[in-house]
Amino acid sequence: MSMYGYEIVQTLIVDIEPDVHVKKAMNEINAASRMRSAANDKAEAEKILQIKRAEGEAESKYLAGVGIARQRQAIVDGLRxxxxxxxxxxxxxxxxxIMDMVLVTQYFDTMKEIGASSKSSSVFIPHGPGAVKDVASQIRDGLLQANTI
Incomplete structure (x- = not known):
């Protein structure tokens, strides 16, 4: 354009139309990047869910243990x-x-609960007055052996 008296210093290009193959490749690169980011976000969300689920389960088990310990303490206090x-x-x-009598009472209460529940399965326990005495002596012997250790 200098022969017509114009000097071009800069040219602004506003509409680039690359080849179809180039456009397709650029779109695939963008899509792959977004898919990678989405997969990372999804994995992070799943990780958080698993952690929270495990924390909830641990807390539930802890509280159940506390409840069982309190229940046992109340039973011991009541027996005393x-x-x-x-x-x-x-x-x-x-x-x-007295403890033999309490064990007999608990034995019959347990048998009554097993028989009353429609969801219980069969339980075979030696039955009779001597069986409770045997169970009581086994429990007592076990406690005494644990104390000596």
């Missing part, structure tokens, strides 16, 4: 109070006699 009250009201009884 029962033994003390019974031994005061019935002279000549020993703590062993």
């Amino acid at each position: 109070d029962s033994v003390l009250a019974f031994s005061e009201n019935v002279p000549g009884t020993t703590a062993k006699d």
Whole structure:
């Protein structure tokens, strides 16, 4: 254009139309990048869900353990109070006699619950007055052996 008296210093290009193959390749690169980012986000979300699920399960198990410990403590406290009250009201009884009686009562309560529940499966337990005494002696022996260790 210098022969017509014009000098071109810069040219602004506003509409580039690359080859169809180039456009397709650029679109695929963009799509792959977005898919990679989406996969990372999805994996991170799944990781967070698994962590929260595990934390919830751990907390649930902890609270269940606390509940069981409190239940057992309440049972022990109740048994202690029962033994003390019974031994005061019935002279000549020993703590062993009272505990044997409590075990028999618990045994029959357990049998009643098993029989009353429609969802319980069969349980085979030695049955009879001597069986409870055997169970009581086995529990007592186990506790004594644990204490000596």
